[in-house]
Amino acid sequence: MNEEHKDIFGCDIGNGYGYISLLIDQAKDPVAMFPTNQDHLDKMGMRSSAYIVPPDGKNIEVYDGRTAYKKHIREPEKFIHAVKTRLKEGKIPVPGISNPVSPTDVYGAIVRDLVILGNQERKNRGEKPIYDLVFTFPAAFTEDISLLNKMQSSIENIEIDEKKLKVRGRLPEPAAVAIDYLYYNEKILLKNITAGIKTKDSHTVLVYDLGHGTFDVAVVTANKNGDPYKLHINAGLPDVGGKDFDDIIYNEICKKLKMDYGYTPTNENERENIREEANSMKHDLSDYEEADTNIFLKNGESAEIQITRSVFEAKSRGVINRTFELVEQVLTQAKEQNIQIDGVVLSGGASQMPMIKQGLEQMLDGENIPVNLYRPSNAVSYGAARYAYGILDNQKQESVSTGKNKINPVLRKYTEYSYGFWMPSEAELEGKIQLVVNSKQQLPVTSEKVKLFAPSSRLVIKVNRTKTKFYKKNDAAVEACESIMQFPFDVPKNSECEVSITVLEDYNVKVTCTPNGAAPIEKSTKDDLKKLL
Numbered sequence: 001m002n003e004e005h006k007d008i009f010g011c012d013i014g015n016g017y018g019y020i021s022l023l024i025d026q027a028k029d030p031v032a033m034f035p036t037n038q039d040h041l042d043k044m045g046m047r048s049s050a051y052i053v054p055p056d057g058k059n060i061e062v063y064d065g066r067t068a069y070k071k072h073i074r075e076p077e078k079f080i081h082a083v084k085t086r087l088k089e090g091k092i093p094v095p096g097i098s099n100p101v102s103p104t105d106v107y108g109a110i111v112r113d114l115v116i117l118g119n120q121e122r123k124n125r126g127e128k129p130i131y132d133l134v135f136t137f138p139a140a141f142t143e144d145i146s147l148l149n150k151m152q153s154s155i156e157n158i159e160i161d162e163k164k165l166k167v168r169g170r171l172p173e174p175a176a177v178a179i180d181y182l183y184y185n186e187k188i189l190l191k192n193i194t195a196g197i198k199t200k201d202s203h204t205v206l207v208y209d210l211g212h213g214t215f216d217v218a219v220v221t222a223n224k225n226g227d228p229y230k231l232h233i234n235a236g237l238p239d240v241g242g243k244d245f246d247d248i249i250y251n252e253i254c255k256k257l258k259m260d261y262g263y264t265p266t267n268e269n270e271r272e273n274i275r276e277e278a279n280s281m282k283h284d285l286s287d288y289e290e291a292d293t294n295i296f297l298k299n300g301e302s303a304e305i306q307i308t309r310s311v312f313e314a315k316s317r318g319v320i321n322r323t324f325e326l327v328e329q330v331l332t333q334a335k336e337q338n339i340q341i342d343g344v345v346l347s348g349g350a351s352q353m354p355m356i357k358q359g360l361e362q363m364l365d366g367e368n369i370p371v372n373l374y375r376p377s378n379a380v381s382y383g384a385a386r387y388a389y390g391i392l393d394n395q396k397q398e399s400v401s402t403g404k405n406k407i408n409p410v411l412r413k414y415t416e417y418s419y420g421f422w423m424p425s426e427a428e429l430e431g432k433i434q435l436v437v438n439s440k441q442q443l444p445v446t447s448e449k450v451k452l453f454a455p456s457s458r459l460v461i462k463v464n465r466t467k468t469k470f471y472k473k474n475d476a477a478v479e480a481c482e483s484i485m486q487f488p489f490d491v492p493k494n495s496e497c498e499v500s501i502t503v504l505e506d507y508n509v510k511v512t513c514t515p516n517g518a519a520p521i522e523k524s525t526k527d528d529l530k531k532l533l
Contacts, residue, residue: 142507168391420464452497462486510522
């Protein structure tokens with residue numbers, strides 16, 4: 001095996017746990033890159049709760065041989081949990097810490113410790129360390145290019161062994177699950193063909209990925225002929241996850257404690273102890289009809305608490321229904337595009353709750369679509385590792401490139417929104433949006449050139465995107481779109497310019513402006529502020 005195929009990690013920076021893996025042999029599974037003497041990590045991954053170190057919070061601990069949570073369990077107020085759900089916040093104040101902490105710094109610290117663990121295992125194997133990686137993100141984040149770029153910057157600001165980390169690719173979490181799942185499904189199809197069993201030319205799955213802090217859905221197709229997988233639809237809820245079910249059980253415990261024992265937790269330590277019990281009970285309720293726990297009270301008394309699965313499921317119905325509503329919306333979009341779903345894949349720790357599989361089977365009743373649980377802990381990281389392998393493969397396969405924009409041979413991504421320029425309009429006072437990149441175009445995609453007149457030496461190009469997916473018209477009202485960015489260009493006064501939009505594979509948007517008789521100028525959403533100005 002060529003050694004150059006072994007130098008990009010696949011990272012799942014989860015809200016509850018992080019996972020890191022590497023694809024060594026293309027025909028086999030990726031390998032979990034956790035030190036073998038810490039095999040407990042292989043089951044769920046590295047806990048991603050981050051401890052903010054006093055007094056100023058400049059140091060952030062996640063894992064250094066044991067979780068920060070175990071080391072500092074007596075100071076729960078100094079922890080930040082489920083950081084991906086807080087990335088849009090500014091600085092987060094932490095009790096006992098003089099300076100508020102940036103959530104992107106916390107996110108970067110989680111990646112740092114994942115990579116350190118991965119390289120400890122590389123050292124154990126007698127292999128060189130790796131500083132390149134592919135990271136995954138919640139599906140809903142696809143719509144926020146600025147947030148994705150902040151996540152990438154927070155990773156690339158990390159220095160390990162005096163070397164900066166390098167992001168080589170990024171992809172939505174449910175797409176990563178599909179890559180891992182469909183690879184094996186594809187191998188099964190190939191075996192069936194060899195055995196003379198008639199199979200379909202393609203297999204399409206809907207991924208239902210319910211993690212600790214977010215919920216994601218994706219529709220991905222694999223073809224028997226070995227073409228890259230196709231990511232058709234990608235959607236998510238950034239504020240729904242396993243933590244919501246922990247909260248439901250936590251509140252039920254607190255209710256019983258107050259009613260039966262006259263007890264209410266009064267400090268963060270007591271509340272954190274109950275949260276841990278709630279999380280444990282949630283896991284028990286996936287296997288049993290009831291769960292029991294003992295809560296030790298201040299007076300030395302032990303409170304016996306029991307919660308039944310039926311009560312838990314009844315109180316969870318509202319949260320579950322939000323995920324099912326999104327699934328129904330995606331199923332409708334798939335039908336409108338004549339995409340037939342062959343199976344539903346459950347991933348993410350919270351998807352193991354029986355009510356998920358039962359609810360989806362009821363929703364799909366009569367459609368002959370199986371619902372299967374698949375690698376709830378490591379499928380995202382494994383898919384990222386396989387995608388990373390494709391990046392390296394791509395360096396050898398110039399035939400799959402489009403100009404300077406490389407296309408990953410593992411997965412094809414497509415536009416779901418339409419993109420265009422703001423243009424003045426005699427009929428509309430606020431102007432209109434001329435759409436030049438339509439939905440369902442393979443990424444990267446470059447629009448046809450549009451001519452714009454620059455009356456001054458400063459041409460500001462306003463790029464917009466439709467608010468709804470799979471928009472079918474060639475223009476749109478301003479209120480039907482949202483602004484992506486305004487790109488200023490210095491051009492000759494009173495010149496005619498040709499402009500185009502490129503939507504890149506990582507969802508960034510590039511604008512190329514070519515003044516008449518001059519060289520093209522390029523700016524993109526991933527440029528730093530100095531270049532944009």
